[in-house]
Amino acid sequence: MPLVDLFTFTRAELTEPVRFCDGRWVVSAYDDVRAILADPVTYLPDNALTAVTPVAPAALRSLVRARFSLPPTLANNGSESHAGLRRLVASFFTPVRVAAAEPRIRELVLERLGGTDLVRDLAWDLPAIVLMELLGLENVDIPTLKRWSTGSLEFFWGNISTERQLELVDDVGDFHQWLIKRYHARDGELFHALADAGVSAEDSAGLCYFLLIAGQETTTQLLSTALRRALQDRDLWARLPDRDVAESFVEDVLRTETPVVTWRRLTAREVVLSGTRIPQGAELVLLLSGKESDPKHLAFGYGRHFCLGAGLARLEAAVTLQTVAAHEPSLHLLDDTPEWLNLLSFRAPKSVAVSR
Numbered sequence: 001m002p003l004v005d006l007f008t009f010t011r012a013e014l015t016e017p018v019r020f021c022d023g024r025w026v027v028s029a030y031d032d033v034r035a036i037l038a039d040p041v042t043y044l045p046d047n048a049l050t051a052v053t054p055v056a057p058a059a060l061r062s063l064v065r066a067r068f069s070l071p072p073t074l075a076n077n078g079s080e081s082h083a084g085l086r087r088l089v090a091s092f093f094t095p096v097r098v099a100a101a102e103p104r105i106r107e108l109v110l111e112r113l114g115g116t117d118l119v120r121d122l123a124w125d126l127p128a129i130v131l132m133e134l135l136g137l138e139n140v141d142i143p144t145l146k147r148w149s150t151g152s153l154e155f156f157w158g159n160i161s162t163e164r165q166l167e168l169v170d171d172v173g174d175f176h177q178w179l180i181k182r183y184h185a186r187d188g189e190l191f192h193a194l195a196d197a198g199v200s201a202e203d204s205a206g207l208c209y210f211l212l213i214a215g216q217e218t219t220t221q222l223l224s225t226a227l228r229r230a231l232q233d234r235d236l237w238a239r240l241p242d243r244d245v246a247e248s249f250v251e252d253v254l255r256t257e258t259p260v261v262t263w264r265r266l267t268a269r270e271v272v273l274s275g276t277r278i279p280q281g282a283e284l285v286l287l288l289s290g291k292e293s294d295p296k297h298l299a300f301g302y303g304r305h306f307c308l309g310a311g312l313a314r315l316e317a318a319v320t321l322q323t324v325a326a327h328e329p330s331l332h333l334l335d336d337t338p339e340w341l342n343l344l345s346f347r348a349p350k351s352v353a354v355s356r
């Protein structure tokens with residue numbers, strides 16, 4: 001059986017429903033993936049945020065010095081505290097609050113028209129600004145937040161050398177310390193809500209570390225992939241100003257080329273998946289990008305940990321595509337071979353170069 005590279009594989013390379021690869025089990029059949037996500041007792045979420053490349057001792061020492069920790073809070077929490085924390089965070093992303101953000105999203109897109117790289121000039125900071133506003137976090141330096149969050153993604157999900165870990169580890173630690181400080185200062189609505197609910201500084205920082213990354217890096221990636229793909233199809237580009245077309249195109253991108261290409265679970269006991277026996281304590285890598293023929297997509301997961309930002313991500317993507325296509329009907333894609341972000345769980349083009 002040929003090896004697949006966990007950081008670059010395509011769906012077509014996964015010829016079996018379950019494939020053992022570099023110590024991990026890649027599960028790609030829709031029914032298996034859905035059943036796994038639906039059963040958090042047999043398939044624990046505990047490894048959701050575990051570093052894919054083991055943290056080297058020198059980098060670990062820096063993390064310890066920075067008192068960095070990621071206790072179980074949301075995505076990595078299989079315990080009883082999950083429901084309450086999830087409710088608290090969900091209150092910031094109710095359908096009403098998300099819908100109310102639409103004019104602001106459109107305004108941000110309009111301010112960002114005219115650039116020559118749609119990632120750098122549009123997709124990069126827009127989701128971060130929207131997220132900070134929804135969470136009531138003011139005076140956040142967005143370029144610093146982006147450096148911390150892209151660095152953290154690479155640190156935890158990348159196939160990286162010890163040297164690279166050491167280059168990134170200060171950003172990981174600084175980000176966490178900034179969160180601890182904001183918690184103690186009750187600086188912003190989110191931190192008020194956490195402190196009022198009696199959530200400790202450590203748990204709050206761990207929760208926010210994940211939320212402030214997951215809540216915007218993924219959307220930057222979705223916008224990047226969607227803009228690139230839309231510009232490859234002139235007929236589609238002409239129809240995208242129609243909101244229904246934009247929304248169904250976003251679903252299509254999520255189904256077949258979602259940014260969060262995989263998500264992980266840990267087996268609590270021995271299991272059999274599509275005829276393959278998998279031991280207790282095994283790391284499963286679930287393929288979330290699907291086939292056209294799958295009944296529904298799993299881009300936002302399923303069940304107890306279903307993404308809390310699905311509505312927001314969909315809205316940001318639809319409004320962005322609709323607005324750019326309406327104002328720039330003759331926009332053209334330039335360079336067809338951009339550098340790609342290739343992490344275990346995140347994939348997207350790093351640039352979308354255009355001319356007009």
Ligand code: HEM
Nearest residue numbers: 074075215218219222260300301302305306307308309313
């Ligand atoms: C295209 C954008 C996004 C994608 C593809 C995505 C995908 C995912 C996936 C696959 C999960 C794990 C689901 C599971 O284990 O069943 C997840 C969880 C989560 N996502 Fe997203 N996400 C996106 C955007 C967002 C945004 C904008 C937010 C901010 C509100 C967000 C917040 C969360 C949270 C808080 C969780 C953990 C929920 C829990 O454990 O209860 N995500 N997301």
